[in-house]
Amino acid sequence: MDFSFTEEQELWRKTVRDFAQKKIKPRVREIDTNKKIPEEIIKDMAKLGLLAPTASQEYGGAGVDWTMASIAAEELGRADISLAIPVLYLVESAWGYIFSQYGTPEAKKEYLPKITSGDVFCGIAVTEPEGGSDIVGAGKTKAVKKGNNWILNGEKMFISGITESSKWGGIHLTLARTDPNKGHKGFSFFAVPLKDNPNIETTLLEDMGRMGISTGGFSMSNVKLPDHYLIGGLNRGFYHAMEGFSAARVLIGATCVGAAEAALELGIEHIKTRKAFGRPLGSFEGIQFPLAEHYCNIESVKLITYRAAWIMDKMYKEKKFTHYDVSLAAAMSKLRAPIHAFSAMNEVADWLGATGYTKEYPIEMGIRGVRSYSIGAEGTMNIMRLIIGRELLGKGFLPYK
Numbered sequence: 001m002d003f004s005f006t007e008e009q010e011l012w013r014k015t016v017r018d019f020a021q022k023k024i025k026p027r028v029r030e031i032d033t034n035k036k037i038p039e040e041i042i043k044d045m046a047k048l049g050l051l052a053p054t055a056s057q058e059y060g061g062a063g064v065d066w067t068m069a070s071i072a073a074e075e076l077g078r079a080d081i082s083l084a085i086p087v088l089y090l091v092e093s094a095w096g097y098i099f100s101q102y103g104t105p106e107a108k109k110e111y112l113p114k115i116t117s118g119d120v121f122c123g124i125a126v127t128e129p130e131g132g133s134d135i136v137g138a139g140k141t142k143a144v145k146k147g148n149n150w151i152l153n154g155e156k157m158f159i160s161g162i163t164e165s166s167k168w169g170g171i172h173l174t175l176a177r178t179d180p181n182k183g184h185k186g187f188s189f190f191a192v193p194l195k196d197n198p199n200i201e202t203t204l205l206e207d208m209g210r211m212g213i214s215t216g217g218f219s220m221s222n223v224k225l226p227d228h229y230l231i232g233g234l235n236r237g238f239y240h241a242m243e244g245f246s247a248a249r250v251l252i253g254a255t256c257v258g259a260a261e262a263a264l265e266l267g268i269e270h271i272k273t274r275k276a277f278g279r280p281l282g283s284f285e286g287i288q289f290p291l292a293e294h295y296c297n298i299e300s301v302k303l304i305t306y307r308a309a310w311i312m313d314k315m316y317k318e319k320k321f322t323h324y325d326v327s328l329a330a331a332m333s334k335l336r337a338p339i340h341a342f343s344a345m346n347e348v349a350d351w352l353g354a355t356g357y358t359k360e361y362p363i364e365m366g367i368r369g370v371r372s373y374s375i376g377a378e379g380t381m382n383i384m385r386l387i388i389g390r391e392l393l394g395k396g397f398l399p400y401k
């Protein structure tokens with residue numbers, strides 16, 4: 001066993017940290033207030049290879065592995081505790097990878113270089129108004145082949161990056177039924193461009209947090225797509241979606257670790273200097289003990305998360321693990337990370353006293369942002385528990401067929 005990072009990984013961390021602390025951290029409040037990530041930050045991220053970094057170099061990606069991608073996620077979470085930039089980063093990392101792996105050469109040539117240069121957005125659209133967790137049972141979006149085209153009808157909801165995709169351009173990898181009689185084996189993935197399409201209507205939702213990136217929905221009415229916008233094999237969409245979700249969940253784990261570390265650092269600084277009853281807050285056991293608990297929780301999440309990234313790298317590079325191993329490891333990280341990060345941030349807000357409830361400190365942005373992950377972005381907590389249960393007990397114990 002070796003718990004240390006390589007020299008290359010340390011250098012990457014330092015590069016991302018220097019950039020994120022200098023260029024992102026000072027602007028997080030502005031991003032949260034203006035509900036927009038400044039264009040120059042997107043462009044700087046592109047220059048560093050931070051947009052869909054896992055995409056192949058042939059299309060402008062950095063071709064980094066999942067350990068490197070997780071290191072960057074942790075550093076971005078540490079700088080942007082509101083989690084808006086980390087969301088953009090991790091969505092494009094996970095789904096840019098899936099697109100890079102399974103997209104047709106024509107579709108990749110058209111979109112991937114623009115995704116990695118920050119000119120357009122790449123998102124994921126699985127959830128529908130009537131079902132997220134149970135997309136297999138509830139999903140109504142359909143794609144039907146007509147000649148050399150696909151015709152899509154249906155509605156997607158609670159989707160990240162609607163404004164970004166409909167204004168800048170880009171694609172949402174969209175799950176649609178292509179064989180309604182085959183359950184999860186009857187879904188396919190399509191690259192759906194939202195911008196300037198008269199057959200697509202978008203809506204926006206007002207979120208609680210991570211305000212720098214939009215959430216909303218889109219409805220498709222006879223949206224015509226060329227055959228080469230089918231991503232991956234026909235009826236393989238569910239499997240590609242699960243692969244992308246595992247990747248996203250690991251990066252969410254790393255992002256939450258970074259944001260929680262930033263919160264704890266801020267809290268430690270405060271309890272060392274703020275005095276009550278003639279002593280620094282940090283000298284009271286009532287303050288020290290929770291600090292110890294939160295530190296242990298975040299360190300354990302960090303271990304689970306980097307182990308998941310390591311398992312993914314071993315699977316992709318050496319075929320040492322299976323997609324089931326990855327999905328179990330990723331679910332463990334996603335189950336623990338948002339809850340422990342939320343809990344640490346909540347504690348720090350207490351330590352800050354009344355100022356913890358004001359916008360003077362970034363903690364409130366963190367609390368609002370991290371809650372998106374425990375509520376369910378990229379899968380709810382109970383779905384993580386179901387995945388873990390399935391791996392421990394076997395498929396026969398799934399509560400649904």
Ligand SMILES: Cc1cc2nc3c(=O)[nH]c(=O)nc-3n(C[C@H](O)[C@H](O)[C@H](O)COP(=O)(O)OP(=O)(O)OC[C@H]3O[C@@H](n4cnc5c(N)ncnc54)[C@H](O)[C@@H]3O)c2cc1C
Pocket residue numbers: 123124125126127130131132133134157158159160161207215372375376377378379380381382383399
């Ligand atoms: C900020 C944000 C951004 C998002 N971005 C995207 C995106 O970009 N693309 C996308 O496709 N989706 C996105 N989502 C949607 C997300 O994937 C769904 O919210 C999630 O899958 C849950 O679906 P649901 O909201 O329909 O809740 P439901 O599936 O209706 O679940 C409601 C509750 O019931 C619980 N539940 C459901 N089934 C079971 C069961 N069998 N056993 C026990 N409990 C159960 C769930 O855990 C949850 O607590 C986003 C969500 C959020 C909050």
